[in-house]
Amino acid sequence: MGVTFGWGPTAARVLAPRAACVVVVDVLSFTTSVGVAVEAGTAVYPYRWRDATARAYADRRDAVLAVGRSEATPEHPWSLSPAALRAAPPAPRLVLPSPNGSTIAAEAGDGPVVAASLRNRTAVAAWLAERGYGSESRPLVVIASGERWPDGSLRPALEDLLGAGAVLSALRAAPGAAGARELSPEATAAATLWEAADDPVAALHRCDSGRELYEYGHPQDVAVAAEVDTSDTVPVLRDGAFQEAAP
Template identity: 65%
Template sequence: MGDWLMQAGHGVRFEWGPAGAALLAKDAACLVVVDVLSFTTSVTVAVESGTQVFPYRWRDETAVVFADELDASLAVGRSKATETSPWSLSPAALRRAPFTPRLVLPSPNGSTIAAAAGGSMVVAVSLRNSAAVGRWLADRGYGTAERPVVVIASGERWPDGSLRAALEDLLGAGAVIAALRRCGRDRLSPEAAMAAAVFDGVPNVGVAVADCSSGRELIAWGYGDDVAIATELDACEVVPVLTGGAFTAAE
């Protein structure tokens, strides 16, 4: 692939979905995963409580086996949570659930993107922790042409399986890019600069996410609390870094 697709020469880059991650991760010092509704928001909530979060790419019987091998709890789909299995891909449910030291969190998009990083560092970002992550990365020298940060908005899926660009993930990506820029990382690719401009131009992120397609879908299903938690802008100082297969809080 040519350098033009890699956004080469820029310190902060932006792309969409697993395919974008697989390509741009080849030249990344750090891969930032953004899946606001709700993988990376769930990661921040769980890691805040001291839980190690193991991302997993499939929601099938292999996830059960994987969790058993790790002696970990397994997060189920939102509608499948029970008293005996209260952990799910729902930030609100994770806040209510009992503490578990290890949690397997299946998410086809978020986990697939994290797996694309190869040897690069992987950080989970949501609207809740975007400012903290931006500061943390800049303080450690990331976001330069020599140590580029690649921000990947996960997006959602259309019924035919193709990528649907999701506003909430564009805003989450723009938030961390804007935070990096405030910390002096101004070598943004045009793609990254536009994502930051979208975030900066939204007067009320909570209203925008609640009224976008993904937010309205979750609210209609009865998961408005998840949308509310996902839009707790900069309420979290945790920086979840993928280490040894699990997201844990960076020091």
């Protein structure tokens, strides 16, 4: 298959070695935050652990460390919140700890790794199609991040299924050798879900992760994540950091 789809770090570890490119989707909020920061000219270093080692990692890269939403202050406004990042002064370099999206990026191997969300789903699909990703000769894997249950196991998350489906649907419709882009049944199902969704934006606000952000006082993060096709930025992992894709 030219285009496959999977869930979480384990799927990235298994599927990435067979792929020429990996797309990571973590709508609430890692890849949305990456997109917002990269739009502002920031190089975003993903880091899989949200612990004391993150500070040392940021110091080695002369980067600002994004903190948890509740830890942000007026003096240090950089956090995993895409709304907060949009309002904060742009930092040249930012370390963004995320046990889900960052871990997938770390497991994705040597090929290009792209951060996709609802905001840039068409731009990402166009970038992939222009470079021939998704063909048998340049296979593509799209990884939905998901969340975690209390025991650490993967919790498939609707927002990431919709985000992955949005990218895959746009890729199916992208100009180019569409016939050569054969989607796996799993990828087809994700694309079809997006296309058949009555109101995916409303679903984003009402899904488990969206409701959690409302309960924690961050509804604006859901609103930013729901800005479908508002960004032309394609963040690609290069030299350890997500940066704007080269023309």
